[in-house]
Amino acid sequence: MSLIVQKFGGSSVADAARVMNVARIVTDTYKAGNDVVVVVSAQGDTTDDLIAKAQEINANPAKREMDQLLAAGEQISISVLAMAIEKLGFPVISLLGWQAGFNTNSVYGAARIKNIKTNRLQAEIAKHNIVVVAGFQGINRYDDLTTLGRGGSDTSAVAIAASLHADKCQIFTDVEGVYTADPRKIPSARKLEEITYDEMLELATLGAQVLNNRSVEMAKKYSVELEVLSSLNPIPGTIVKEKVKMEKMLIRGVTKDKDVAVVSVIGLDDNPGIAFKIFSKLAQKNINVDVILQSVGRDGTKDLTFSVSQENGPVAVELLKEMSISEGTKISCVTDVAKVSIVGAGMESHPGTASKMFEALYAQNINIQMISTSEIKISVIIAEDEADRAVSAVHNAFLPNA
Amino acid sequence: MSLIVQKFGGSSVADAARVMNVARIVTDTYKAGNDVVVVVSAQGDTTDDLIAKAQEINANPAKREMDQLLAAGEQISISVLAMAIEKLGFPVISLLGWQAGFNTNSVYGAARIKNIKTNRLQAEIAKHNIVVVAGFQGINRYDDLTTLGRGGSDTSAVAIAASLHADKCQIFTDVEGVYTADPRKIPSARKLEEITYDEMLELATLGAQVLNNRSVEMAKKYSVELEVLSSLNPIPGTIVKEKVKMEKMLIRGVTKDKDVAVVSVIGLDDNPGIAFKIFSKLAQKNINVDVILQSVGRDGTKDLTFSVSQENGPVAVELLKEMSISEGTKISCVTDVAKVSIVGAGMESHPGTASKMFEALYAQNINIQMISTSEIKISVIIAEDEADRAVSAVHNAFLPNA
Numbered sequence: 001m002s003l004i005v006q007k008f009g010g011s012s013v014a015d016a017a018r019v020m021n022v023a024r025i026v027t028d029t030y031k032a033g034n035d036v037v038v039v040v041s042a043q044g045d046t047t048d049d050l051i052a053k054a055q056e057i058n059a060n061p062a063k064r065e066m067d068q069l070l071a072a073g074e075q076i077s078i079s080v081l082a083m084a085i086e087k088l089g090f091p092v093i094s095l096l097g098w099q100a101g102f103n104t105n106s107v108y109g110a111a112r113i114k115n116i117k118t119n120r121l122q123a124e125i126a127k128h129n130i131v132v133v134a135g136f137q138g139i140n141r142y143d144d145l146t147t148l149g150r151g152g153s154d155t156s157a158v159a160i161a162a163s164l165h166a167d168k169c170q171i172f173t174d175v176e177g178v179y180t181a182d183p184r185k186i187p188s189a190r191k192l193e194e195i196t197y198d199e200m201l202e203l204a205t206l207g208a209q210v211l212n213n214r215s216v217e218m219a220k221k222y223s224v225e226l227e228v229l230s231s232l233n234p235i236p237g238t239i240v241k242e243k244v245k246m247e248k249m250l251i252r253g254v255t256k257d258k259d260v261a262v263v264s265v266i267g268l269d270d271n272p273g274i275a276f277k278i279f280s281k282l283a284q285k286n287i288n289v290d291v292i293l294q295s296v297g298r299d300g301t302k303d304l305t306f307s308v309s310q311e312n313g314p315v316a317v318e319l320l321k322e323m324s325i326s327e328g329t330k331i332s333c334v335t336d337v338a339k340v341s342i343v344g345a346g347m348e349s350h351p352g353t354a355s356k357m358f359e360a361l362y363a364q365n366i367n368i369q370m371i372s373t374s375e376i377k378i379s380v381i382i383a384e385d386e387a388d389r390a391v392s393a394v395h396n397a398f399l400p401n402a
Numbered sequence: 403m404s405l406i407v408q409k410f411g412g413s414s415v416a417d418a419a420r421v422m423n424v425a426r427i428v429t430d431t432y433k434a435g436n437d438v439v440v441v442v443s444a445q446g447d448t449t450d451d452l453i454a455k456a457q458e459i460n461a462n463p464a465k466r467e468m469d470q471l472l473a474a475g476e477q478i479s480i481s482v483l484a485m486a487i488e489k490l491g492f493p494v495i496s497l498l499g500w501q502a503g504f505n506t507n508s509v510y511g512a513a514r515i516k517n518i519k520t521n522r523l524q525a526e527i528a529k530h531n532i533v534v535v536a537g538f539q540g541i542n543r544y545d546d547l548t549t550l551g552r553g554g555s556d557t558s559a560v561a562i563a564a565s566l567h568a569d570k571c572q573i574f575t576d577v578e579g580v581y582t583a584d585p586r587k588i589p590s591a592r593k594l595e596e597i598t599y600d601e602m603l604e605l606a607t608l609g610a611q612v613l614n615n616r617s618v619e620m621a622k623k624y625s626v627e628l629e630v631l632s633s634l635n636p637i638p639g640t641i642v643k644e645k646v647k648m649e650k651m652l653i654r655g656v657t658k659d660k661d662v663a664v665v666s667v668i669g670l671d672d673n674p675g676i677a678f679k680i681f682s683k684l685a686q687k688n689i690n691v692d693v694i695l696q697s698v699g700r701d702g703t704k705d706l707t708f709s710v711s712q713e714n715g716p717v718a719v720e721l722l723k724e725m726s727i728s729e730g731t732k733i734s735c736v737t738d739v740a741k742v743s744i745v746g747a748g749m750e751s752h753p754g755t756a757s758k759m760f761e762a763l764y765a766q767n768i769n770i771q772m773i774s775t776s777e778i779k780i781s782v783i784i785a786e787d788e789a790d791r792a793v794s795a796v797h798n799a800f801l802p803n804a
Contacts, residue, residue, distance in 0.1 A: 016455075016458040016459050019459060020459065050478065053418075053478070053482060054481075054482065054485055056418040057418050057421060057422065057482055057485050057486045057489060058485040058486065058488060058489040061484075061485040061488060061489075062484070062485070062488055064495075065481045065484045065485050065488070065496055066481070068477065068480070068481040068484075068496055068498075069477070069478060069481035069482065069485075071477065072474040072477040072478050072481075075470065075471070075473065075474040075477065076452070076455070076471060076474050078470070079456075079467045079468070079470040079471035079474075080455060080456065080459055080471065082463075082464070082467045082470075083456055083459050083460040083463040083464070083467050083468075083471075084459045084460065086460060086463060086464055086467070087459060087460040087463075093466075094467055094470055096470075096547075099545055099546070120545070143501055143522070144501075145498075
């Protein structure tokens with residue numbers, strides 16, 4: 001007998017028909033002889049509706065009260081799902097975050113799980129109940145409700161799987177798994193059977209928002225085997241784990257991220273420490289810098305270019321202007337750019353990967369503005385209107401039609 | 403400095419504008435130098451909407467899960483009200499039933515409060531916070547959520563007032579107080595300044611549903627001074643307490659109750675114990691019998707007539723038929739009747755009260771079918787289509803236009 005944790009997002013339980021669908025998936029798993037713990041998010045737009053309700057009254061409410069409000073969302077979804085499972089004739093109990101033992105710190109709206117006191121969970125499993133747990137929420141040391149922030153239900157599920165040493169943690173979404181590229185755009189994109197935690201992390205960072213990053217980090221840390229699969233078509237999805245068979249694939253996927261702004265500082269005095277000064281200032285303001293390019297200019301000056309999220313572009317420009325780093329520098333920011341990346345643990349041992357990517361782009365006459373690489377990822381910044389063509393070209397080069 | 407508990411029902415907090423209105427009432431009370439604990443129900447139709455959501459999935463769900471679901475209603479209203487109070491610039495915190503220390507038994511859907519652990523409440527009051535508490539809900543010994551049943555928020559408010567020895571418990575409703583009759587029907591009806599607990603209990607039982615009965619019983623038991631007043635027009639309402647000044651009023655109010663069925667058993671064998679057999683059977687089935695009339699018939703038989711709620715009328719008839727009490731009895735049930743009552747502690751010492759009531763009805767040619775009296779109440783059963791005229795006539799007799 002296995003213990004399986006299953007997590008369903010808000011769209012999977014958006015209405016009565018979908019709740020019944022989830023109840024059937026859960027009870028099928030239970031019927032097959034498994035213990036099952038189910039983690040659910042709030043139904044459909046409930047969280048957004050509750051936020052709107054708050055905004056109507058107070059544009060900037062205390063975060064503690066916001067968490068108290070939002071936690072009602074999963075309270076509704078767990079009890080309704082429990083009723084659906086009961087309707088199908090199976091023993092079931094719903095537990096709020098605090099009833100399931102989720103202890104968090106007190107950062108309302110983005111709390112971190114400190115530990116899970118599993119005695120109630122274990123007692124209910126021992127009674128052969130299907131246990132339906134509210135994702136996204138916990139309790140702090142003052143007995144006040146907290147929420148883990150958006151995507152927190154994935155983290156709740158992985159945390160339960162880790163605490164109970166579950167055999168598997170299944171994350172049900174509206175896609176059938178992790179694909180080599182966005183299947184709506186690249187018809188030849190294929191679903192991956194397996195992917196490593198690190199690859200999954202890179203893909204998530206790069207805009208393939210299948211899994212919440214914190215949940216993947218936690219799964220890696222506690223070696224929880226994840227499976228991403230569809231609640232509408234529950235065939236085997238993509239397994240996320242530490243080591244995977246290589247499948248003769250050099251890369252695991254191609255992604256596009258349009259949320260990029262490129263900030264340039266032209267004509268900086270060529271003094272030591274200037275880059276440090278700039279990036280420490282940005283870090284202080286919590287601005288994440290991605291690709292960095294430094295080039296020698298002329299007349300003893302140099303140019304510095306870096307990419308940030310679009311939201312942070314103008315903020316970075318303001319900060320740079322306030323610093324008055326050196327006279328005569330020109331500071332600019334462009335947002336009509338995109339980042340195209342390939343990800344794959346296999347590329348570490350294949351020196352030709354980068355040149356193969358650049359060749360594919362060159363063949364399409366696509367100009368590369370910036371390049372960044374890590375052990376398992378190569379990213380290029382290009383013009384935004386060429387991004388879809390670039391993804392297609394790179395995908396064809398590495399993953400030609402099977 | 404006084405401690406005041408204020409309770410607002412669902413219609414008082416139905417939308418953002420009404421929530422802000424309640425926030426102003428609460429903060430005005432706080433500004434006047436009082437400590438304030440506010441008890442609220444779920445907003446508007448939230449509870450009904452949640453019940454409908456459950457019904458869509460499971461027509462007969464576990465009561466534990468129903469309570470888990472319904473408790474979300476007040477969770478939303480308390481946090482939203484706290485945000486409104488914060489918006490007005492006052493220190494505030496919201497507490498769920500269990501956070502406020504409401505320990506109940508485990509009768510899901512109709513739980514009884516066992517005690518209130520007031521440490522959290524007292525700590526928040528000591529910090530000069532306005533405390534907004536979720537009515538209607540608590541927690542049992544298994545750490546599971548419970549609800550007190552409909553009207554439970556009144557009970558929550560009185561229980562807090564009793565536990566904290568509050569100076570007053572104000573119940574805000576959509577009427578301005580307790581009236582001598584329904585002011586929409588009897589233009590000369592007046593608002594009472596004061597009324598005793600016992601009178602209030604009789605009025606509630608008789609269909610003037612201003613206050614939940616359990617809350618009045620609890621207020622009487624712990625000598626909590628209640629005030630019934632309007633959230634839309636917060637002028638002084640009606641005070642409910644143990645002893646009131648007599649105001650030279652013989653009676654306190656005239657009420658009408660249309661939820662009455664009269665069951666008759668004609669031609670019972672005149673054996674001792676037959677009445678006991680019938681009423682113990684009805685009691686076993688939780689059927690509350692109100693007015694009872696027993697008359698000697700003819701030929702050694704007797705007739706038994708009693709009133710129950712309309713819902714219980716056919717049930718009682720079925721039970722009586724099953725009993726096959728004696729051959730040749732005729733069992734019937736009529737529902738086109740109403741009960742008109744006068745209530746007043748003053749009538750105890752005024753022997754003419756009943757005859758004055760009967761005279762008023764006789765003057766209107768209204769036939770009295772049954773009569774029942776207690777120390778502070780006289781009720782008559784009459785034809786339903788004469789009920790409004792009867793209330794008016796009796797009201798004029800005892801409480802002529804001022």
